[in-house]
Amino acid sequence: MTIASIREVEVDYAGRGKALGPFSLAVREGEIVSLVGPSGCGKSTALRLLAGLEAPTGGEALRRPAPGEAAVVFQAPTLAPWLSARANAALPLELAGTPRRPAREKADAALARVGLAGAENARPGQLSGGMAMRVSLARALTTEPRLLLLDEPFAALDEITRRALADDVLALWAQSRPAIVFVTHNVEEAVYMASRVVVMTRGPGRIAGETPVAGPIPRQPGFRTSEAFRQTVELVSGLLAQGMAA
Amino acid sequence: MRRLAEILAPVLLLAVLLGGWEIACRALAVPAYFLPPPSKVAQSLAQDTPSLLKAAWYTLSNALVALVIASLLAQALALAVALSRILERAVQPLTVVLQVTPVIAIAPLVNIWAGTDHPGRAVVALAVVVAFFPIYSGALAGLKAVDPDLSRLFDLYDARPLQRLFRLQVPSAVPFVLQGHKVAAGLAIVGAVVAEFVAGSGKVQGLAWRIMDASFKLQTARMFAALVVLGVMGAVLYALLDVAERAGLRWWRGR
Numbered sequence: 274m275t276i277a278s279i280r281e282v283e284v285d286y287a288g289r290g291k292a293l294g295p296f297s298l299a300v301r302e303g304e305i306v307s308l309v310g311p312s313g314c315g316k317s318t319a320l321r322l323l324a325g326l327e328a329p330t331g332g333e334a335l336r337r338p339a340p341g342e343a344a345v346v347f348q349a350p351t352l353a354p355w356l357s358a359r360a361n362a363a364l365p366l367e368l369a370g371t372p373r374r375p376a377r378e379k380a381d382a383a384l385a386r387v388g389l390a391g392a393e394n395a396r397p398g399q400l401s402g403g404m405a406m407r408v409s410l411a412r413a414l415t416t417e418p419r420l421l422l423l424d425e426p427f428a429a430l431d432e433i434t435r436r437a438l439a440d441d442v443l444a445l446w447a448q449s450r451p452a453i454v455f456v457t458h459n460v461e462e463a464v465y466m467a468s469r470v471v472v473m474t475r476g477p478g479r480i481a482g483e484t485p486v487a488g489p490i491p492r493q494p495g496f497r498t499s500e501a502f503r504q505t506v507e508l509v510s511g512l513l514a515q516g517m518a519a
Numbered sequence: 520m521r522r523l524a525e526i527l528a529p530v531l532l533l534a535v536l537l538g539g540w541e542i543a544c545r546a547l548a549v550p551a552y553f554l555p556p557p558s559k560v561a562q563s564l565a566q567d568t569p570s571l572l573k574a575a576w577y578t579l580s581n582a583l584v585a586l587v588i589a590s591l592l593a594q595a596l597a598l599a600v601a602l603s604r605i606l607e608r609a610v611q612p613l614t615v616v617l618q619v620t621p622v623i624a625i626a627p628l629v630n631i632w633a634g635t636d637h638p639g640r641a642v643v644a645l646a647v648v649v650a651f652f653p654i655y656s657g658a659l660a661g662l663k664a665v666d667p668d669l670s671r672l673f674d675l676y677d678a679r680p681l682q683r684l685f686r687l688q689v690p691s692a693v694p695f696v697l698q699g700h701k702v703a704a705g706l707a708i709v710g711a712v713v714a715e716f717v718a719g720s721g722k723v724q725g726l727a728w729r730i731m732d733a734s735f736k737l738q739t740a741r742m743f744a745a746l747v748v749l750g751v752m753g754a755v756l757y758a759l760l761d762v763a764e765r766a767g768l769r770w771w772r773g774r
Contacts, residue, residue, distance in 0.1 A: 351668040396773025
């Protein structure tokens, strides 16, 4: 069953030209899709369309997630600086009307899941970039979303933190198996994170091609050095090169 | 060493300026009614301390009352305007006209409305008018300066307008509102002093009246003494609000 689906959508910003499309993508329940493409191809726009945060100027959104079904993690942690990590993580539940105490208990549990037990009272300004991103992830998890949209969430982090967070996201996925759409411009990260990689052309982005990724998730320790990984990375790189020339 | 030099630099400059002023007055035998030497100003300050402090408190208390009223009005209007785009359009021309009209030009009118028996009311009212805008425009800019991604998040979680206002826009506006108050405090004193000048009666015994009274009698040293008190008062108020702003920002950011 699909959780979010857009068909032949286009986004044309008046005055700024066409940003996306025509572009189609259906996300099935429980799958992890990486959306990879060059900078400016409209990946984030596609993500906002899938979330229902933006309406297409052409084409149609066949299925939009219902309120509370989807959660987004942006490139920056996007935390409220005036709230503690706990209050930030509890925000979606409190907005939906959950009383403060149970909302904050769930937030504490979500913070513990992302490895931030003990940091509940810290403010975003007191956290490192990686920790702030974990709070952002915890906030997305508190509502137990069926669709998790990740918009280049590791882009501003160092390599070691990126890899640790990537494994953490996959481990979290294994617990409740939400559908994940993972936007990135890093080919290796796209392959590592997903069961399916969708490659976009340069902007306005269309689909250049897609490929499934073999292997169990969470990834096994030797996955990055495996032949299957290397071959898929090469395939995706090839599609990306075709997309750039298109 | 460098820190010490930074602290001493303004003190040293002031000392050099005052010294030069004193020497020039004595050497050129400048008449005291034209430009009194700093020593005469200091003498006048010392003599008039009780009455100067009383006058300063009159001006300051009016300015502070005005600041509180302006703060409440400006923030209430900014909140209402943030909720209604139509109201914003309706209010905008009026606020611009009031903002660009010099306070001195409307002071006589406000004096009439306040009644000649209540010049204090006119002083407060005019100080409110000038203190209003920095807080209003700061609050309004702050209410609109919301992180767009955080705003999308509120969209995603279907936040109601009031939730958006009080859980996103109001907290986002805090740094802007603090900054607005700092600017408004100085302007409230300006407004109070201008109103005192226009009221011009013995019933308004603030610092402006002291300056006018001394000028009628050509007691220039007394004018300078009142100006010194006015300057120090403004600077202290600004410094206090600067400290309050920093403390507020530390609380807002949690560090």
